[in-house]
Amino acid sequence: MNDSTAIAPMPGSSKLAILAYLGISALVYVLMMVLGLLMRMGQANWLGLPADLFYQIMTAHGAGMVGISGLAGSAVMWYFLRRYVDLTVGILWANLAFFLSGVVLILGGIFLGGYAGGWTFLFPLPSHGMGLWGPVGAACFLGGLLLIGVGFLLLYLDVARAIISKYGSLARGLGWPQLFGNSDETPPPAAVVAATMVLLVNITGIVAGAVVLVLILVNLFMPEFEVDALLTKNLIYFFGHVFINATIYQAVIAVYEILPEYTKRPWKVNKVFLGAWTASTIMVMAVYPHHLLMDFVMPTWALVLGQIMSYTGGFPILVVTAFGALTIVHRSGIQWDMPSGLLFLSMFGWAVGVVPAVIDGTIAVNNVMHNTMWVPGHFHMYLIVGLVAMLFGFKYYITGQDGKPGMFDKLAFWIYSLGGVGLSVTFLISGYFSVPRRWAQHMPEWVGLSQPAALMGAAVALGAAIFAIRFLTSLKHARAV
Amino acid sequence: MIQDTVLVVTLVLMGAIVAAFLFVAINAKNDGGEYAPIQGRAYAIRSKLFWVLVVAGVLITTVTTLDLPYAATRGEMAGVDKQIDINGKQWYWEIADTSAKVGETVVFNVSAGDVTHGLGVYDQDMRIIGQTQAMPGYANSLKLTFDKPGNYKLMCMEYCGVAHHAMVSDFTVTE
Ligand code: HEM
Ligand SMILES: [Cu+2]
Ligand SMILES: [Cu+2]
Numbered sequence A: 001m002n003d004s005t006a007i008a009p010m011p012g013s014s015k016l017a018i019l020a021y022l023g024i025s026a027l028v029y030v031l032m033m034v035l036g037l038l039m040r041m042g043q044a045n046w047l048g049l050p051a052d053l054f055y056q057i058m059t060a061h062g063a064g065m066v067g068i069s070g071l072a073g074s075a076v077m078w079y080f081l082r083r084y085v086d087l088t089v090g091i092l093w094a095n096l097a098f099f100l101s102g103v104v105l106i107l108g109g110i111f112l113g114g115y116a117g118g119w120t121f122l123f124p125l126p127s128h129g130m131g132l133w134g135p136v137g138a139a140c141f142l143g144g145l146l147l148i149g150v151g152f153l154l155l156y157l158d159v160a161r162a163i164i165s166k167y168g169s170l171a172r173g174l175g176w177p178q179l180f181g182n183s184d185e186t187p188p189p190a191a192v193v194a195a196t197m198v199l200l201v202n203i204t205g206i207v208a209g210a211v212v213l214v215l216i217l218v219n220l221f222m223p224e225f226e227v228d229a230l231l232t233k234n235l236i237y238f239f240g241h242v243f244i245n246a247t248i249y250q251a252v253i254a255v256y257e258i259l260p261e262y263t264k265r266p267w268k269v270n271k272v273f274l275g276a277w278t279a280s281t282i283m284v285m286a287v288y289p290h291h292l293l294m295d296f297v298m299p300t301w302a303l304v305l306g307q308i309m310s311y312t313g314g315f316p317i318l319v320v321t322a323f324g325a326l327t328i329v330h331r332s333g334i335q336w337d338m339p340s341g342l343l344f345l346s347m348f349g350w351a352v353g354v355v356p357a358v359i360d361g362t363i364a365v366n367n368v369m370h371n372t373m374w375v376p377g378h379f380h381m382y383l384i385v386g387l388v389a390m391l392f393g394f395k396y397y398i399t400g401q402d403g404k405p406g407m408f409d410k411l412a413f414w415i416y417s418l419g420g421v422g423l424s425v426t427f428l429i430s431g432y433f434s435v436p437r438r439w440a441q442h443m444p445e446w447v448g449l450s451q452p453a454a455l456m457g458a459a460v461a462l463g464a465a466i467f468a469i470r471f472l473t474s475l476k477h478a479r480a481v
Numbered sequence B: 001m002i003q004d005t006v007l008v009v010t011l012v013l014m015g016a017i018v019a020a021f022l023f024v025a026i027n028a029k030n031d032g033g034e035y036a037p038i039q040g041r042a043y044a045i046r047s048k049l050f051w052v053l054v055v056a057g058v059l060i061t062t063v064t065t066l067d068l069p070y071a072a073t074r075g076e077m078a079g080v081d082k083q084i085d086i087n088g089k090q091w092y093w094e095i096a097d098t099s100a101k102v103g104e105t106v107v108f109n110v111s112a113g114d115v116t117h118g119l120g121v122y123d124q125d126m127r128i129i130g131q132t133q134a135m136p137g138y139a140n141s142l143k144l145t146f147d148k149p150g151n152y153k154l155m156c157m158e159y160c161g162v163a164h165h166a167m168v169s170d171f172t173v174t175e
Helices: A014-043 A051-081 A089-112 A135-167 A190-221 A229-263 A271-286 A300-329 A338-360 A363-369 A374-398 A407-432 A444-472 B002-027 B035-064
Strands: B082-089 B092-095 B099-101 B105-112 B117-122 B128-134 B140-145 B150-156 B168-174
Touching: A014 A051, A014 A089, A014 A374, A014 A444, A051 A089, A051 A135, A051 A190, A051 A229, A051 A374, A089 A135, A135 A190, A190 A229, A190 A271, A229 A271, A229 A300, A229 A338, A229 A374, A271 A300, A300 A338, A300 A363, A300 B002, A300 B035, A338 A363, A338 A374, A338 A407, A338 B002, A363 B002, A363 B128, A374 A407, A374 A444, A407 A444, A407 B002, B082 B117, B082 B128, B092 B150, B092 B168, B105 B117, B105 B128, B117 B140, B128 B140
Parallel strands: B082 B105, B099 B168
Antiparallel strands: B082 B092, B105 B140, B117 B128, B117 B150, B150 B168
C-alpha cells in the first residue's frame, strides 16, 4: 500500500502543529456538545433558554461544529499525506492562525454582536436581525467565516502543489491513468487519492463560499447593491454541503491507513477504489440541490438530479468504503482496542447515517421531512457516530494509546456510541412526528421527545469529555512518524 | 401517511447495516487465515449488493418522480378550486383566505416580504402534509387537497430569526 516501507519522521514543527489542531478540536468538540445539550434541554423545558440565546447557541454550535470538523479532518489528512508528498509546515500553522482569528470574530459577532442568523447565514437574514443584531455583528460573523476560508484555501492549494509536484497532475493523484487507461504503474496510495478528491471539491466549495460571503457583506453596508436570494442559497448550500462532507472524506484516511496495520491486510487501491473516489468527487459537488427540493421555482431537472445524486452518492460510501472496512476486519483476528474500536464504529456510524439521508433526498419524502428534526437526525448520526468517532480513534492512535483499553476508556466508548445512536434516533423520531428543526420553543406535545434526547446528549458529551482528557493527558506519548 | 413508509424503510435498512456490522464485529477476533478467499467471497457479495441497489434505485427513482409537487409552480392549475396568496414576514403570515371546504384542491401561492421563510401545512394531528419555501422575489405554489375537515396550522419551516417558532397561523377546513 505504501510506496516506501520506512516512514519519514514528521518535518519541522509539524508534529506540534498537528497536535495543536487535534487538541483544540478535542476541547471545542466537548464545548460545542455542551451547547448542543443546552439546546436539547431548552427544547425539553428543563432549562429556561430565552429564544435569542437559543438561536445564538444554535449558530455557535453549527458554525463551531462544522469549522472544527474541517480543522480536525484536515489534520488527519495532513498527518498521513506528508508520508507521501512534501507539504509546507508554515502553511499548516498559517491555517491555524487564520482559523483562530476567524473564531474570535465569529464568537464576537454572536455573543457580543448578537448575531443569530444560523451558520448557513441564509440571505437576506443576516441583514434582518430585527434589533437582535445589526450589520456589525453580522459582518463579524461573516468576516470570521471568510478568514477561516482563506486559511483552508491556502492549505488545499499547498496540498495541490505538493501532489502535482510528486505525481505530475491532479488526474494522476486520482489515479486516472490506472482507472481509465491501462497503466500498470502502482496507483497512488489511498491517502493521496482521497486528498486529491478533497482538495478539488474544497477549493471549489470555498471559492463559492467566499463569493457569496463577499456579496452578502457588501449588501450589508450597501443595501442598494441587490443580491438574489435563490442564487445565494445555491452558493451557500453548495459550499456548506461540500465542506461538511469533505471533513469525513479527510478523516476516513485514518481508516484506510490504520485498519490495515491492525489486521495485517492491505487496503488495496484498485479500480473499484479509484472509481469510487472519482465518482465521489463529482457527486459531492452535484448533490447539493437536494437542499433546495422545496424551492419549487428551481428548474425541475436540477431537483430531479438532486434526488438521483443523493441516491448514487451513497454508493461509494456503502458499497466501497464501508464494505471495504467490513471485509478487511472480518475474521482478521483484530485486536479490539480504542483506535480500532472507534474506527470500526465510525464506519458503522457513517454507513447507517447515510440511510435516512438518502431517503430524505427523495423529493416526495422531502416534502414532509425537509427542515424537520429528521435532518439533524441523519447528520448527527454520521457526524457523532461517524466523523467524531473516527477523529477520536485517530487521537487514541497518534498518542500511542493502543492495546488493552482502561476501564474509563471502555466506559466512554459505550456511553458515547450508544448515546450517539440514541440521540440521532430520537431526532429521527421527532422528524417522523413532523417536529420542525430550529425551533427554540417546542409545542407541548413534542417536549416528551426532547427529554430522552437530552439525556443521550449528556451521555455523548460525557464520553467525548473522557476521550478528550485521555488525549490531552497522553500528548507526551505522541508519535513523530 | 408517507412518514410511516419512510420510517419503516429507514429502520429496515438501518437494521440491515447494524446486523452486518455486528456479524463482522463478533467474528473479527477469529483468525480466518488467508485473506484472499475471504476477500473473494466479500467481492462476490459486494457485486450482488451493487446490482440490487442499482435496480432498486432505478425503480424507486422512476416511481417517485412520476408525480412531483412542482406542477402548480409551473402554471398547471387544472382541477384547482381555489388559489390563496400567502406572504411570509418576520414574524407572521399574511394570508388572503384562511379557510377551505372539504374536498377542495387549494393552491397556496407563497412568497416572502423580507427574509426566507418556509410554509409547512400541518393537519389536526400536527403532521406535515406539504410544504414549500417562501423566498423574497419568488413565488412557489403548493397544491394540496383537503380531505378532512378541521383545524390545520400554517407553520414556519425555515429559520427566519428570533421569533421563527412563533410564526404559526390557523387554517380551517369546513364541511
Ligand atoms: C452531545 C452531542 C450533541 C448534541 C446534544 C447536539 C444537539 C444539537 C441540537 C439540539 C441542534 C439543534 C436542533 C434543532 O434544529 O432544533 C443541533 C444542531 C446541529 N448540530 Fe449538534 N449536537 C451534538 C453534536 C454535534 C456534532 C458532533 C456535530 C458536528 C460534528 C453537530 C453539528 C450540528 C449542526 C451542523 C447543527 C445544525 C445547526 C443549525 O441548524 O443551524 N452536532 N445539535
Ligand atoms: Cu418565518
Ligand atoms: Cu421561520
